[in-house]
Amino acid sequence: MDAAEVKQLGASLGADMIGIASAKMLNAFPPDPRYPQTPDRISSYVKSVIVIVQHIPVAAFRAKQNIPVQYIDMLVLRRMDKIGYRLAEKLEKRGFPSFLTAAQETDWDYKKASYGRLSTRHLGIEAGLGTFGLEVNILTPEYGPRVYLTGVLTEAELEPDEIMTEQVCIGEGCSRCLYSCPSDAVLHFGIDKRACAVEAQEFGYMQITKFFNNFIGKSRSEKVADLKSRDVFGFWQGLLRVVGSFGDCPRCLAVCPVGNDYHAYLAGPQKHIPERTPEKEAKAKGYKEARKNGEEIAGLNEWNRRWVGPEGYKGIVARQLKSFKQRQREREEASGYS
Ligand code: SF4
Numbered sequence: 001m002d003a004a005e006v007k008q009l010g011a012s013l014g015a016d017m018i019g020i021a022s023a024k025m026l027n028a029f030p031p032d033p034r035y036p037q038t039p040d041r042i043s044s045y046v047k048s049v050i051v052i053v054q055h056i057p058v059a060a061f062r063a064k065q066n067i068p069v070q071y072i073d074m075l076v077l078r079r080m081d082k083i084g085y086r087l088a089e090k091l092e093k094r095g096f097p098s099f100l101t102a103a104q105e106t107d108w109d110y111k112k113a114s115y116g117r118l119s120t121r122h123l124g125i126e127a128g129l130g131t132f133g134l135e136v137n138i139l140t141p142e143y144g145p146r147v148y149l150t151g152v153l154t155e156a157e158l159e160p161d162e163i164m165t166e167q168v169c170i171g172e173g174c175s176r177c178l179y180s181c182p183s184d185a186v187l188h189f190g191i192d193k194r195a196c197a198v199e200a201q202e203f204g205y206m207q208i209t210k211f212f213n214n215f216i217g218k219s220r221s222e223k224v225a226d227l228k229s230r231d232v233f234g235f236w237q238g239l240l241r242v243v244g245s246f247g248d249c250p251r252c253l254a255v256c257p258v259g260n261d262y263h264a265y266l267a268g269p270q271k272h273i274p275e276r277t278p279e280k281e282a283k284a285k286g287y288k289e290a291r292k293n294g295e296e297i298a299g300l301n302e303w304n305r306r307w308v309g310p311e312g313y314k315g316i317v318a319r320q321l322k323s324f325k326q327r328q329r330e331r332e333e334a335s336g337y338s
């Protein structure tokens, strides 16, 4: 079985995009060498990781509230798991033991934050599917950051895809993700995970422990009131994985101008960013200056540049927009509406 066959199989099962990363490279370049998220720590037999991408349907980002994105996120994850599981099953039948990783897991022994055994964003980048954005989401040229990823760990030795060296993210001059972030969590090719969790995991683990820490010391009547609060209902929904436990805040995804889905459907509704403030503008300006002056930036150090795109931004979004508009014109001409 070769890489092309595997990709065809994945596409026939419904994957939007597929890339392949070699376990050797993933073992050699863990996202953070202090807490190595590597296939080797899971199984020393794994030779390749097949990375599956599912995009989040764009209509949800045109809605007035966040609820549609939150629910669709769950559906996308379930669908992606099914595709990955079936792909692993088929590979095993062909003689290559394979299994699926949990896309949203956290291993408490690695770091005290959401930090899985593998980083799916890094898997995607190593599989040549995109590069980091300023907010350290993976940006795919096709759908920007509006994607979820998972990995099938396989004992099949497959030809890996080449990592992208061109930066997909427009960078500090854009900073739209930074402007839109309600908790100001976007750093310079980095993220303040705790600040992000307040919005993105409104009823996630951190909020549950905080709630019960406060709850313990309260009077009986306060406890009764607390148990009837919106928070408890949110925890219940989150635990059922309906909405609320993660992926609650779609703002940095919605406003990112990378991807044809943005050009086609989001450029209008997401043009204005109501959360933009002079303070955030100053922060973005500072980041731009720091990069221009070659200052030391953790997210862009020698180790991390690999995933940002070491060649820097060379206009991929402008090229993409140009070809998108060209295709639009051709379609209009063909339909006689020009
Ligand atoms: S998910 Fe929301 S809170 Fe988190 S970085 Fe993006 S915009 Fe900020």
Ligand code: SF4
Binding pocket: 133, 134, 135, 139, 168, 169, 170, 171, 172, 174, 175, 176, 177, 178, 255, 256, 257, 258
């Ligand atoms: S919004 Fe702009 S700066 Fe942020 S990730 Fe997207 S392209 Fe990069």
